[in-house]
């Protein structure tokens with residue numbers, strides 16, 4: 001995407017742009033006890049793109065927990081390094097101590113050395129467009145040692161050094177997320193390096209966490225398509241199309257709130273069907289059969305099954321799932337049914353016949369339930 005400069009805040013207006021997007025950060029000028037504080041990462045990138053507010057990440061060349069405490073925040077003593085969360089002007093902010101990282105072996109979590117300067121902190125980051133900082137002081141200048149601004153303008157994702165994907169292959173998944181979201185290209189050397197990325201060195205948890213973030217993007221399907229193109233995941237046309245249909249379904253009633261979109265798109269793209277396959281193959285002929293099949297399935301399984309052709313699930317969701325009896329177990333007990341399995345048997349049979357339109361009204365429900373409860377006693 002060339003010509004981003006049109007949308008980008010002019011660098012000269014950095015202070016004004018910052019104040020417009022994050023007026024609350026003004027308060028930090030005097031609160032850090034003289035230690036330099038920087039806005040970093042996605043918030044800087046999005047500010048320069050003119051995209052408005054993003055999550056605020058701050059780096060302090062000093063003790064993050066001290067600044068967090070001064071702001072009245074919650075200080076999280078992380079196993080490996082101290083970070084803090086605080087509220088400022090009604091927004092949550094993350095604060096970290098500037099740190100340098102080294103990777104003991106490919107794909108492993110990095111060893112962290114705190115109390116580095118901002119330059120070292122930026123040098124550990126994934127792409128140039130995410131490796132910029134703005135010092136929170138009067139008349140700030142963009143700190144951009146890796147020329148991220150140029151790449152932002154040219155629409156390019158560029159790693160900071162040639163071992164980047166080896167150190168942390170999840171960056172390849174992050175590349176797909178940014179490429180899809182911003183419609184950016186891989187800079188040619190980065191594309192070469194990425195082709196050798198080996199996700200096998202990363203734990204499944206870390207890999208899935210990044211894939212889930214990708215699945216939450218508006219352009220998730222395009223992102224998964226890129227990962228397949230880059231040889232990082234298997235994604236045949238069937239899964240790709242399914243992921244698209246799932247994303248579409250979750251924007252329509254009655255599917256809108258059935259499952260979190262990211263989990264459903266993730267499951268579609270990675271082929272984690274669960275019970276969806278069984279539900280998609282089923283052809284229940286009665287509402288009670290549909291309910292028996294679908295009850296107990298998770299929201300993600302339901303959406304996947306619907307996207308794979310189980311149209312009967314529309315009525316399950318819109319009508320049958322909500323059907324309730326007018327009586328409950330206490331009514332049966334009051335009518336003389338002993339506590340225990342007979343109560344459940346009676347209620348289940350009454351519900352089945354109500355669902356299938358064989359009975360209506362409380363009296364008929366009671367008669368059917370008592371009869372069924374009596375059977376096998």
Ligand code: ATP
Nearest residue numbers: 041042043054055057124125126130131168170171
């Ligand atoms: P989003 O806009 O999706 O929230 P973000 O850029 O804020 O994206 P985060 O995952 O919240 O991304 O990370 C914040 C910053 O931390 C990134 O901008 C990047 O500078 C850095 N970062 C995160 N993960 C990595 C990683 N695996 N390797 C290197 N740097 C990373």
